[in-house]
Amino acid sequence: MKRRDALKAVALLPFMVQPMLAGNKSLAQRRKRIIKPKRLKKGDKIAVIAPASGVSEEAFERGLQNLADLGFETEVGKYARGRNGFLSGTDRERLDDLHWAFRNKEFTGIWCIRGGYGTSRILPYINYNLIKKYPKVLVGFSDITALNLAVYQNTGLVTFHGPNAASTYTDYSKTHIINTLMNPTKKYEIKLPEPPDEADPELYKTNVITKGKCRGELIGGNLSLLIALTGTPYGLRKVKGKILFIEDVNESPYRVDRMLTQLRQSINMRSLAGIAVGVFTRGEPETEPPSQSLLDVLKDRLGDLKIPVIHGLSFGHIRQNFTIPLGIKAEMNTEKSTLTFLESAVR
Numbered sequence: 001m002k003r004r005d006a007l008k009a010v011a012l013l014p015f016m017v018q019p020m021l022a023g024n025k026s027l028a029q030r031r032k033r034i035i036k037p038k039r040l041k042k043g044d045k046i047a048v049i050a051p052a053s054g055v056s057e058e059a060f061e062r063g064l065q066n067l068a069d070l071g072f073e074t075e076v077g078k079y080a081r082g083r084n085g086f087l088s089g090t091d092r093e094r095l096d097d098l099h100w101a102f103r104n105k106e107f108t109g110i111w112c113i114r115g116g117y118g119t120s121r122i123l124p125y126i127n128y129n130l131i132k133k134y135p136k137v138l139v140g141f142s143d144i145t146a147l148n149l150a151v152y153q154n155t156g157l158v159t160f161h162g163p164n165a166a167s168t169y170t171d172y173s174k175t176h177i178i179n180t181l182m183n184p185t186k187k188y189e190i191k192l193p194e195p196p197d198e199a200d201p202e203l204y205k206t207n208v209i210t211k212g213k214c215r216g217e218l219i220g221g222n223l224s225l226l227i228a229l230t231g232t233p234y235g236l237r238k239v240k241g242k243i244l245f246i247e248d249v250n251e252s253p254y255r256v257d258r259m260l261t262q263l264r265q266s267i268n269m270r271s272l273a274g275i276a277v278g279v280f281t282r283g284e285p286e287t288e289p290p291s292q293s294l295l296d297v298l299k300d301r302l303g304d305l306k307i308p309v310i311h312g313l314s315f316g317h318i319r320q321n322f323t324i325p326l327g328i329k330a331e332m333n334t335e336k337s338t339l340t341f342l343e344s345a346v347r
Helices: 003-032 057-069 091-103 119-125 128-133 142-155 171-182 223-228 253-266 294-302
Strands: 045-049 073-076 107-112 137-140 159-161 188-190 207-210 213-222 243-249 274-281 309-316 324-326 329-333 338-341
Touching: 045 057, 045 091, 057 073, 091 107, 091 119, 091 128, 119 142, 119 223, 128 142, 137 142, 137 171, 142 159, 142 213, 142 223, 142 324, 171 188, 207 294, 213 223, 213 274, 213 324, 223 243, 223 253, 243 309, 253 294, 274 294, 294 309
Parallel strands: 045 073, 045 107, 107 137, 137 159, 213 243, 243 274, 274 309
Antiparallel strands: 159 324, 188 338, 207 309, 213 329, 329 338
């Protein structure tokens, strides 16, 4: 090589290296954006709020007792016991309680009393910078899917699809709350439970739609809420390489078909690493007009994606409901019917 050509090559070196460094920096920054909240421990104070619907006084007290049984102290949001039609309070009241819970440094965690309806109404008004500044464990499911997903996607904070405070807690659900939020390990395998007494054993039986094993970050929640957020700034985005988890309740097979069809037309489901389907309770086919079964719908709408898909993992509107963190890496194995967290969700 001539001296002049060598000098040109040296001069171009910084411009050749810069894109590579930028790419590495981008990857590092992408992982840095994931914020893990501080782990919970016995004696911690938990804020109890109602971002969606309210509950009866009896159910509210049951929710506080559930958290006390886990070893937590609780403080109830100013408006959490309110009732405003099908909501627990006005949008402003429910938003104020949410901001109060994150702003207050006494609280290590925030537990939603129930789902129901209404969380999506407050999403545009949430102070996401406040949440990012004071990250905390946030737990809830069903309608709380809207809050979990919006917070995670707008702040990077790992949120938790788990039993609401007023849910019925079992030894299985409590064990997974403790192992996920309080005593985490770097690798944690979730196995199927024994069906509870008097429960339909079919609800605790898995069906492999497409066999395989996959890894990716966990994203998802209640299917109806994921669909309701479609077309808004709070819907699913950047799903490539992720494991989508979905569940629902009181939805007929034709409605599940419609929702999955809309999801297919809204995001690139073939780019997902895999799909974990929980329990869809009370969704039996109707007799008039003739209908497909839920399993038939799942096979039809998910079976051609060429990614691992399993139905019947133990999460959803059931008592044996394990807690799923949004944002951490996991592995799904259809042969073993397991979901394994590959990192802790809390620090």
